[in-house]
Amino acid sequence: MEQSASTEIYERVAAIVARRLNIAPDAIGRDTRIVDELGAESLDVISILGQIEAEFEVEVPAERLAHLQTVHDITEALVEQRIHGSDAMKQGGVQA
């Protein structure tokens, strides 16, 4: 996956997080923890997850959620899914 594609995904994820938490996207650093540092509550996390799943047409398995703490973590997971599961991803049913 090209660096530019990864950057684009990162920016789209950051925009989703920023919109939900009502903060500027550039207030979110690469390793800023969404819950611990930005104060996202459980309903925020569920909503962010829903927006990501809808926008990227993927499904994030529940067991992966605990490891997705930053925008960078989410971006990596999405990049990984694009590399390893592009066919399934089109059907919106990727289980990474």
Added chain:
Amino acid sequence: MIVPHVQGTGSFLPGEPISNDDLMQLFGRAIKPLCAAIGVQRRYWAADPRRGWQATGVNNSTMAARAASLAIADAGLSPADVDLLVMVTATPDYPFPATVTLVQEELGIAECVALEFRAACAGVAQALAVAELFIRSGRARTALVIGSEVSSSLIDFRTSGTPPDDVLLSAVMFGDGAGALLLAGREASQPADGIFTTVLNSVGAGRAPGFQCRLGGSRHPYARVHEVPDRSNIVHDFRQILTLGPQLVLRAFHDLQRATALSPLDFDVIVPPQANPALTRSTMASQGLDDTRVFYNVHRVGNTSSASLLIALDELNRTGRLAPGHRVALLAAEASKWLYGAAALTWTRARAASAAA
């Protein structure tokens, strides 16, 4: 000593089930994780979103009357045998007259005592407690306890764009429906016979509501709703619900155990609040109670608020899961202004012959 016994049960759910896929059609795929987190798989609404929100021809009082008729028939009685109608709802047909009087009319009961409580999930405990007192005191020989809700009527599903969290939460969680119990007074044949204990408590003084329907009352009447800056009608305080909700359920259960001198494993069937399946299941699991003893149907019918425990009990009765001598705990808890209640009963009806739901 005369005590109330459950002699009949009934329930009614309107229209066709609305699945999570149906909700995704309505609100977009982004609500999928919310559906998974709440755990309700289908619900029933009195207006069908798949047919342009057409009414299904039922409202609160007609649903209540249908459930009540089934409970009366299940008890082998007729409407004229009902001394006391005690109904609970948070979504009445009208602010007044009380919906219970419309139910009385629909059932064809010429005269009876008719009471209505304004409450949601905890309301069934209130209705049971009052029915118990009427029967124990000899003021009524029979009581019909009804819970009926059209929670879908509170929610404006037709907002443009992505609906706010409160609308989505309500859509995913709530279902409409009615449930009823026909209680009849009979001489107790053992120390803890029939409905033998009810407990009630209200603990929300000084605490903000966990769930609120803000508009349409006298503070914000419909005629002046346009003057209200924030017109969100349904407001969930999800953070409070997650932390205090489980505590409320456990308080209801602990109070019932203290009042009955019974321990959790003395109950054959425990019916907890049918509100948020994922949250309630984890709360009961924290007490070492799993689904072999704890009964839920909220994942199949949605959170029907004041009707939910009665709908669950009707399913337990009609599917033959209850047998004479079974000890049953009904636990009710409500986040609105933090109410809870519970009832303990010994099942005295013969087991249903048919396993049909």
